[in-house]
Amino acid sequence: MLPTLFGIMLVSFVIIQFVPGGPVERMIAEIQGHGGDATARFSGAAGGDTAAGAMTQATGQGSAYRGAQGLDPEFIAELEKMYGFDKPAHERFFIMLKNYIKFDLGDSYYRDKSVVELVLEKMPVSISLGLWTTLIIYTLSIPLGIRKAIKDGEKFDIWTSVFIFVGNAIPSYMFGILLMILFAGGRYFDVFPLRGITSDDWEELPLLQQIGDYFWHMTLPVLSMVIGGFAGLTMLTKNSFLDEINKQYVLTARAKGLSERKVLYGHIFRNAMLIVIAGFPSAFMAIFFTGSLLIEVIFSLDGLGLLGYESIINRDYPVVLGTLYAFSLIGMILTLIRDLVYVAVDPRIDFEARSV
Secondary structure: OHHHHHHHHHHHHHHHHOOOOOHHHHHHHHHHHHOHHHHHHHHHHHOOOOOOOOEOOOOOOOOOOOOOOOEOHHHHHHHHHHOOOOOOHHHHHHHHHHHHHOOOOOEOOOOOOEHHHHHHHHHHHHHHHHHHHHHHHHHHHHHHHHHHHHOOOOHHHHHHHHHHHHHHHOOHHHHHHHHHHHHEOOOOOEOOOOOOOOOOOHHHOOHHHHHHHHHHHHHHHHHHHHHHHHHHHHHHHHHHHHHHHOOHHHHHHHHOOOOHHHHHHHHHHHHHHHHHHHOHHHHHHHHHHHOOHHHHHHOOOOOHHHHHHHHHHOOOHHHHHHHHHHHHHHHHHHHHHHHHHHHHHOOOOOHHHOOO
């Protein structure tokens, strides 16, 4: 896990060094566009007198930043120091790693908050979307996939496949727009709200009404993600069970007189579910952090997906790298849990017994 995490952060950090339009260039562009007012704002942010009045006429000296012509080199140096670019790249990288070990993810360039505060602030929205979507998808898809495998080729399998293929073909955000038009006052019914995960007066409501209000707000976003996400897992479960049903150990179990339910859930289930378990970490991370981006935009939900997107657009590097570190760490912990579940589901798996 540690080498993988180190590699992720190293590659991401190196890529960011070559991305144009960084925070220094953005500040230079703002100053060149707004003149003295922008310089005054920078002076207050930097907390020093060096920046005050530092913008001068063109000096003719070269600069590593676009649009820096006409700015005093000392002013550029102050900008670099404010954003932490006054040190060599390798030194900044190892300082970052040292801070990350202590879970000090730094401060946002533009939001006047620490990265940890921002993540914790946006986390309820992403947890709500990711948790309920994952729970509903797995609750629906696994039993449906098993049933389709048992009824393979029959009417139930054919008709459910039609709905599954439609759900797989249409992106979740398209379902979100459709549900918004139908049920959120877009054109037909005004049943569900369009903004936030709770109402403005949520804290003043009794407990039962708070719970109802929360699920009232979450219905359309979660339903949009479920419809667009359950098709793949259903077909994966079905194909995995079909692959196991005709194997020799299943025929032997049936020949011994075991009931079909005992054969299905006592023998087939463990082996068939291995491939489903293998895909859980990546599926969960996709739903939890990336799959909800457009849904958050459509339903005005301020979550981690929108935070990450805006941070990349704004070149807010502490937020980009800090959230990437947190997401990568969570992903690897989920992968470790997956391996432990592997062993619990199938005792034949022994990671320590692998030959070198």
